[in-house]
Amino acid sequence: MPHDIKCITHESGNEEGWVCVCNNTPSTGGFFPCDLKGNEIEPVKGWNRLYVCDRCGRIIEQDTLKIVAHRRLLRLPLLSN
């Protein structure tokens, strides 16, 4: 498996049937609205349309399915405030 995967995929013909690179889907672990740090939030107005994979912590941009960040990496001690 290549190391440079930058996007998740979805089931063919079902753009909401997301399949994360960790094989999580909406019907297994699921995906939750989150902020840029991967904190789960309510998808209210002003939300940046990001989702976090509940299994691996990758943060996904809804419109492009791009992996924009990773919750676990953001939790490294060096990066925390």
Ligand SMILES: [Zn+2]
């Ligand atoms: Zn995942």
